[in-house]
Amino acid sequence: MRYISTRGQAPALPFEEAMLTGLARDGGLYVPETIPQMRAEEIRALQGVSYEEAAFRVMRPFVGDRFDDEVFAGLIDKAYAGFGHTARAPLVQLAPNHFLLELFHGPTLAFKDFAMQLIGQLFQHELSRRGERVTIVGATSGDTGSAAIEAFRGLDAVDVFILFPHGRVSDVQRRQMTTPSEANVHALALAGDFDECQARLKDMFNHFEFRDQVRLAGVNSINWARVLAQVVYYFTAATSLGAPDRKISFTVPTGNFGDVFAGYVAKRMGLPIDRLVVATNQNDILHRCLSSGAYRKGSVLPSISPSMDIQVSSNFERALFDAYDRDGRAIAQLMDELKAGGFSVSQGALEALRADFDSGRVSEDDTLATIRQAHDTMGELLCPHSAVGVRVAEDHRDPAVPMITLATAHPAKFPDAVERASGLRPPLPNRMADLYERPERMTQVANDLAALETLIEERRSQ
Numbered sequence: 359m360r361y362i363s364t365r366g367q368a369p370a371l372p373f374e375e376a377m378l379t380g381l382a383r384d385g386g387l388y389v390p391e392t393i394p395q396m397r398a399e400e401i402r403a404l405q406g407v408s409y410e411e412a413a414f415r416v417m418r419p420f421v422g423d424r425f426d427d428e429v430f431a432g433l434i435d436k437a438y439a440g441f442g443h444t445a446r447a448p449l450v451q452l453a454p455n456h457f458l459l460e461l462f463h464g465p466t467l468a469f470k471d472f473a474m475q476l477i478g479q480l481f482q483h484e485l486s487r488r489g490e491r492v493t494i495v496g497a498t499s500g501d502t503g504s505a506a507i508e509a510f511r512g513l514d515a516v517d518v519f520i521l522f523p524h525g526r527v528s529d530v531q532r533r534q535m536t537t538p539s540e541a542n543v544h545a546l547a548l549a550g551d552f553d554e555c556q557a558r559l560k561d562m563f564n565h566f567e568f569r570d571q572v573r574l575a576g577v578n579s580i581n582w583a584r585v586l587a588q589v590v591y592y593f594t595a596a597t598s599l600g601a602p603d604r605k606i607s608f609t610v611p612t613g614n615f616g617d618v619f620a621g622y623v624a625k626r627m628g629l630p631i632d633r634l635v636v637a638t639n640q641n642d643i644l645h646r647c648l649s650s651g652a653y654r655k656g657s658v659l660p661s662i663s664p665s666m667d668i669q670v671s672s673n674f675e676r677a678l679f680d681a682y683d684r685d686g687r688a689i690a691q692l693m694d695e696l697k698a699g700g701f702s703v704s705q706g707a708l709e710a711l712r713a714d715f716d717s718g719r720v721s722e723d724d725t726l727a728t729i730r731q732a733h734d735t736m737g738e739l740l741c742p743h744s745a746v747g748v749r750v751a752e753d754h755r756d757p758a759v760p761m762i763t764l765a766t767a768h769p770a771k772f773p774d775a776v777e778r779a780s781g782l783r784p785p786l787p788n789r790m791a792d793l794y795e796r797p798e799r800m801t802q803v804a805n806d807l808a809a810l811e812t813l814i815e816e817r818r819s820q
């Protein structure tokens with residue numbers, strides 16, 4: 359299995375190289391050259407197996423022969439051993455034909471643990487086999503960074519630097535990044551918003567001299583291995599409701615489009631997904647684009663669902679690549695136009711996108727109201743991101759097709775918003791109840807590329 363860039367200019371790479379590299383050298387994102395297919399009986403055979411076994415079967419065709427079966431299965435087991443629920447991704451019922459997929463039982467209480475814990479194991483295995491080290495730099499609106507730090511802390515083949523927007527992440531998110539004491543962990547509070555963190559990260563990747571010197575590796579949701587790990591729970595959730603013998607729809611609280619794109623990959627592999635519904639908060643560039651075809655940057659409005667406070671959704675490029683019949687040149691052109699403010703999706707590409715994706719946007723007030731209502735009428739305390747999903751799902755529901763909404767974080771990760779909405783302050787699970795007592799360690803940094811690069815060169819272990 360080889361991976362090609364969405365901008366058509368970078369060399370094709372095998373799985374492990376695409377994983378270690380992250381962003382392609384032409385600025386594009388890696389996607390598999392072809393999507394492996396699962397037959398109906400293979401999908402049916404996932405009913406009732408453990409999450410780890412399902413993960414092995416779904417991901418195996420994508421990883422090539424770099425990992426032998428036993429090693430790959432062992433890495434998967436290790437990745438999910440620290441989860442607080444034996445089902446890993448349990449499904450609960452909210453209403454007739456509406457289900458919630460709880461993706462928040464990992465070590466940092468958000469769905470990003472599913473991908474990040476696995477990537478930590480894959481990186482460590484591949485790098486120690488080669489006798490190499492890398493410098494991981496990530497940008498986060500909160501959850502990616504805490505999940506990355508948790509996944510890489512103490513691993514000897516990596517240094518991990520995480521850029522987060524100073525003052526714009528929740529206390530729990532910040533503490534999850536600043537309290538690990540391992541020497542290979544560096545939490546950097548940048549004076550700027552998430553899009554600026556992401557822009558500096560891209561600048562570092564496009565500065566090849568720096569990139570090669572520190573052996574830069576990326577684990578943002580642009581990393582194909584992360585998307586791949588997220589494909590698994592679409593299969594486990596849909597098969598537990600009767601797929602492949604019936605169609606299932608999903609609603610996905612969306613920021614960078616990584617999670618919902620994983621659903622799209624599952625569908626391309628053969629899982630009978632009816633609709634993939636993109637749910638956004640007031641930062642609604644994706645909803646506007648899917649409604650009108652215009653992909654135009656606004657400025658980020660801070661919200662109570664901060665992990666979705668994004669104006670440029672990096673992974674959307676992967677969906678556009680398919681919608682433009684995998685024409686890398688067309689994508690490179692659109693991304694140039696985006697630098698100047700935005701672009702219009704062609705009519706044909708927009709129709710292709712709409713064949714899979716619906717979308718909806720939820721205001722701040724409606725998010726709070728949904729947290730309150732879901733608690734009163736469904737017995738579920740939702741985090742604000744999950745509430746955005748539930749609200750959009752309720753608006754898009756076809757009564758004949760089961761809807762699964764992804765619950766992307768635990769309510770205790772965003773206790774202020776949850777308390778404001780419901781009057782209840784959700785407690786942290788026991789295993790992390792002392793988070794507020796642990797000492798914090800972070801470095802404040804200017805929104806300045808040269809200064810960031812110097813800091814990383816100095817701090818990483820040689």
Ligand SMILES: *Cc1c(COP(=O)(O)O)cnc(C)c1O
Binds near residue numbers: 616617766
């Ligand atoms: C990252 C995140 C999202 C958005 O996921 P994308 O893959 O960026 O679309 C939604 N909710 C929570 C809690 C997150 O951490």
